[in-house]
Every structure is written in structure tokens, then in C-alpha cells.
Amino acid sequence: xxxxxxxxxxxxxxxxxxxxxxxxxxxxxxxxxxxxxxxxxxxxxxxxxxxxxxxxxxxxxxxxxxxxxxxxxxxxxxxxxxxxxxxxxxxxxxxxxxxxxxxxxxxxxxxxxxxxxxxxxxxxxxxxxxxxxxxxxxxxxxxxxxxxxxxxxxxxxxxxxxxxxxxxxxxxxxxxxxxxxxxxxxxxxxxxxxxxxxxxxxxxxxxxxxxxxxxxxxxxxxxxxxxxxxxxxxxxxxxxxxxxxxxxxxxxxxxxxxxxxxxxxxxxxxxxxxxxxxxxxxxxxxxxxxxxxxxxxxxxxxxxxxxxxxxxxxxxxxxxxxxxxxxxxxxxxxxxxxxxxxxxxxxxxxxxxxxxxxxxxxxxxxxxxxxxxxxxxxxxxxxxxxxxxxxxxxxxxxxxxxxxxxxxxxxxxxxxxxxxxxxxxxxxxxxxxxxxxxxxxxxxxxxxxxxxxxxxxxxxxxxxxxxxxxxxxxxxxxxxxxxx
Ligand code: MV4
Numbered sequence: 001x002x003x004x005x006x007x008x009x010x011x012x013x014x015x016x017x018x019x020x021x022x023x024x025x026x027x028x029x030x031x032x033x034x035x036x037x038x039x040x041x042x043x044x045x046x047x048x049x050x051x052x053x054x055x056x057x058x059x060x061x062x063x064x065x066x067x068x069x070x071x072x073x074x075x076x077x078x079x080x081x082x083x084x085x086x087x088x089x090x091x092x093x094x095x096x097x098x099x100x101x102x103x104x105x106x107x108x109x110x111x112x113x114x115x116x117x118x119x120x121x122x123x124x125x126x127x128x129x130x131x132x133x134x135x136x137x138x139x140x141x142x143x144x145x146x147x148x149x150x151x152x153x154x155x156x157x158x159x160x161x162x163x164x165x166x167x168x169x170x171x172x173x174x175x176x177x178x179x180x181x182x183x184x185x186x187x188x189x190x191x192x193x194x195x196x197x198x199x200x201x202x203x204x205x206x207x208x209x210x211x212x213x214x215x216x217x218x219x220x221x222x223x224x225x226x227x228x229x230x231x232x233x234x235x236x237x238x239x240x241x242x243x244x245x246x247x248x249x250x251x252x253x254x255x256x257x258x259x260x261x262x263x264x265x266x267x268x269x270x271x272x273x274x275x276x277x278x279x280x281x282x283x284x285x286x287x288x289x290x291x292x293x294x295x296x297x298x299x300x301x302x303x304x305x306x307x308x309x310x311x312x313x314x315x316x317x318x319x320x321x322x323x324x325x326x327x328x329x330x331x332x333x334x335x336x337x338x339x340x341x342x343x344x345x346x347x348x349x350x351x352x353x354x355x356x357x358x359x360x361x362x363x364x365x366x367x368x369x370x371x372x373x374x375x376x377x378x379x380x381x382x383x384x385x386x387x388x389x390x391x392x393x394x395x396x397x398x399x400x401x402x403x404x405x406x407x408x409x410x411x412x413x414x415x416x417x418x419x420x421x422x423x424x425x426x427x428x429x430x431x432x433x434x435x436x437x438x439x440x441x442x443x444x445x446x447x448x449x450x451x452x453x454x455x456x457x458x459x460x461x462x463x464x465x466x467x468x469x470x471x472x473x474x475x476x477x478x479x480x481x482x483x484x
Contacts, residue, residue, distance in 0.1 A: 260280070
């Protein structure tokens with residue numbers, strides 16, 4: 001949807017692909033034409049290089065935007081596009097390949113003089129080497145999959161006694177998930193913040209950074225809320241330039257073109273370390289677009305067409321605060337279990353400072369086969385406080401009936417004292433869950449106390465004693481969990 005919108009504004013015709021499970025998806029209706037690439041399992045459709053390229057040829061496409069996920073960070077796919085004479089809208093296959101190996105990415109960063117987490121530059125070959133290196137780094141350490149990213153195959157190791165079995169399980173998980181058992185070691189940073197930097201380059205060596213995004217609000221390596229600026233940058237404005245410069249050093253070292261993101265961890269002392277690079281457009285790009293006024297997808301397309309990046313680093317200015325919430329079809333009261341199904345009613349929020357990047361409509365059935373993200377809601381405000389209040393307002397306006405969503409949960413999050421104070425780290429959502437449970441328990445006790453008191457004074461059984469005027473249909477639906 002995002003790519004189709006950019007293309008339409010540039011008068012570029014679009015052809016979408018879809019799997020059997022996505023036959024009725026919104027992007028299929030929105031594109032100028034659409035081609036089925038196979039059955040629901042992504043291996044046989046969206047992940048099939050052959051089928052995607054055939055669809056491109058059949059539609060006479062000149063270029064492919066890979067979106068995010070699926071083949072977007074697949075160097076083999078980028079090469080195959082090149083060989084087929086179809087422009088891959090993204091970086092060169094070499095840059096994707098270099099960053100795809102997390103150990104190679106660390107070596108690039110070290111050679112470029114950027115700060116990296118203390119750890120190994122190569123994969124670990126055996127237990128003896130693991131013991132030596134871990135002792136050198138100092139416990140606790142983190143075992144990671146070289147071909148991984150996103151947290152899979154990661155193991156925390158607190159002492160030498162745990163090292164051998166952790167290595168065995170990390171390596172076998174890595175082999176199963178990524179087809180490579182290579183693992184490496186890093187010093188564990190306790191409760192870091194996750195801050196990433198957006199970069200944008202052309203194919204003539206121009207490269208700029210567009211500042212940071214705060215991405216610490218995650219659950220099981222799924223981001224939930226992202227913002228620009230990071231509250232840490234609001235506290236220490238000089239951090240943006242330092243972390244931006246570090247990102248540029250690394251991106252330059254692989255001659256990066258197109259849009260890319262460098263992930264950093266920031267510790268409680270204000271140090272930051274390069275973690276890995278994502279060589280694609282990211283889900284959370286709207287917050288950067290909004291604070292900088294730069295259309296990332298439009299620029300991806302322009303630089304892929306060979307244009308020079310006309311925005312200079314000194315032209316980049318950041319205005320106000322932007323926040324994005326990811327709207328998921330999931331049940332926060334039931335361990336965030338996916339809640340696919342038919343959307344009975346659907347109404348997006350609107351008004352000042354609100355942007356919805358959605359992919360759903362009333363009457364559509366959220367397929368069980370894929371990620372249950374329905375939409376992204378982004379807001380802008382002149383200050384972080386204004387943006388938070390606007391997000392709360394917009395979440396309250398959002399109507400999704402028929403399935404369970406995280407809308408109410410997000411609304412609560414916008415009112416959380418720690419969030420509002422900007423005290424964020426990667427443990428935030430776990431702590432928030434504890435605060436919620438405590439509040440829910442307290443709410444239950446208050447209701448019980450009110451009912452008891454009402455009965456004591458009126459001698460009338462409960463509901464009639466305490467209920468006011470009859471509630472509206474919306475409110476009844478809300479209380480019964482039919483809404484949101
Ligand atoms: C770490 C870390 C602490 N120390 N590395 C998780 C996903 C992957 N991209 C890297 N991750 C982490 N690497 C060291 N040396 C903590 C995490 C981490 C994390 C990072 C970003 C956002 C959320 C996270 C949640 C748990 C752990």
C-alpha cells in the first residue's frame with residue numbers, strides 16, 4: 001500500500017503480487033494490476049524468487065520494490081533481479097550480503113571506527129575458544145547466530161558452567177532457522193535502549209542520515225511503539241549527531257545506497273554500540289518521514305532510477321515529535337494471542353496530525369497465515385507531550401469490530417507514567433505488564449468495595465444500586481470486548 005501510494009504520486013504504474021490467502025487483500029485492489037504468485041505458504045509464493053520474477057516479467061515491470069519482510073533482505077534475490085534486467089529498489093546485493101552476516105557487519109563497523117559491543121569478530125569454532133573468549137569479555141555474555149538477527153538463536157550466558165549447553169542449543173536453533181550454525185559472542189548489555197538510525201544514499205556516493213528512532217518498546221522482538229526523536233536525544237541533543245556519524249561511517253564502508261537502518265544499543269551510561277544493519281525500508285519509517293519531511297519511498301524509487309540525492313546533510317532538519325503505534329489483531333488479555341477473523345466494522349481516526357498506513361477494510365478476513373499487523377497509526381505533535389495526547393485521542397477514535405485488537409492496550413500505554421516520562425529500555429513492556437496487572441487487581445477490588453458499600457446503604461442488590469443512566473451501545477460493546 002505504501003509503495004503503491006508513492007508510485008501513484010509519481011505517475012508510475014504498479015503491479016502487485018499476492019498469494020491465495022491474500023486474494024482479497026487491499027493492495028490487490030489498489031494496484032493497477034495484480035498477479036497471484038502461489039498458495040498461502042510463503043515459501044511457495046512470496047519467498048519464491050522464480051515466481052516473483054516471473055510475475056515481474058509477465059507484467060512488464062521495470063523495477064521491483066521488495067517492501068519489508070520476505071525477499072527484501074535477500075542478496076540472491078537482488079542479484080537475480082539484476083540478472084533479469086529488473087531494477088531492485090534497494091541497495092546493491094553486495095551490501096545486503098555483507099550486512100546479512102552479523103559477524104561480517106561487526107568487522108565492517110570495527111574497521112570503520114564505529115563503536116561496537118565488545119565481542120568476537122569471527123564465528124566461534126569450538127567450546128575451548130568459546131570459554132577463552134567469554135572469559136576475556138567477562139560474563140554475562142550473549143551468544144548470537146551470525147546469520148540471524150531479530151533475536152532468534154540468542155542465548156544469555158551468566159557463567160562458564162552454562163556455556164557449553166547454551167552454545168549447543170544456540171547453534172542448533174541457528175541451523176534450523178537460518179541454515180547456518182555459526183554463532184558468535186558479545187558482552188551482554190543489561191536493559192539497553194534500542195535506538196536505530198535511518199540512512200539514505202544514492203548510487204553516486206552521496207549518503208545522509210535522517211536521525212534516530214527510539215524502538216525500545218518491543219515484545220518478543222516485535223516492535224509495538226516507535227518514535228522520533230528518541231527521548232534520549234531530547235535529553236542529550238548532541239547524541240543525534242554522534243550516533244548519526246557512527247551510522248554513516250558504517251554505511252559508507254559498504255557503499256550503501258537506498259534506505260537503510262543501523263541498529264544500536266545504548267546503555268544506561270549514554271554509551272552506544274552498533275548492533276546490526278537492516279538493508280531495507282523499515283515498518284517504522286513514517287516517524288522519520290514526518291519529523292524530517294523526507295519521503296523515503298519516493299527517494300528509494302528516485303535513486304533506484306539513477307537520480308542523485310539532492311538533499312544534503314545540512315539541509316536535514318527535524319521538527320516536533322512523531323510516534324507510531326502498530327495495530328495488531330491480537331488479544332493483550334490472552335498473552336497477545338493472534339486474533340484473526342472477519343472485520344465487521346472498521347473506521348480509522350483522522351484529523352490534525354494523524355496518518356494511518358493500513359491494509360485492511362470492513363468485511364475482510366484477517367488471514368491466519370501471516371503476521372497479524374492490521375495498520376500503523378502515526379501521529380505528529382510539536383512536542384512529545386502533544387504527540388502522546390494526540391496518539392491517545394486517535395487510538396480512541398479507531399473502531400475495529402469483530403476481532404480483538406491491541407487498541408485499548410496502546411491507549412493505556414499512552415497514559416503510562418514511565419512512558420510519558422520517556423524512561424524507556426528494552427525491558428519496558430515487561431514492566432508495563434506488571435503495572436497493568438497491579439492496576440487491574442486494584443480496579444477489581446475497588447468495584448467489589450463499591451458494590452458492597454452500595455448494598456450496605458440501599459439493601460438493594462448490586463447493579464440497580466450503582467448503575468447510572470443506561471449505557472450507550474458503543475460503551476456496552478466496549479465493555480463486552482466487542483470493540484477494539
Ligand atoms: C543484545 C542485547 C544486549 N546485549 N546484544 C535482540 C534482537 C537483536 N537484534 C539484538 N538483540 C539484543 N542484543 C547485547 N550484546 C539485547 C538485545 C535485546 C533487544 C534489542 C533490541 C530491542 C529489543 C531487545 C529485547 C531483548 C534483547
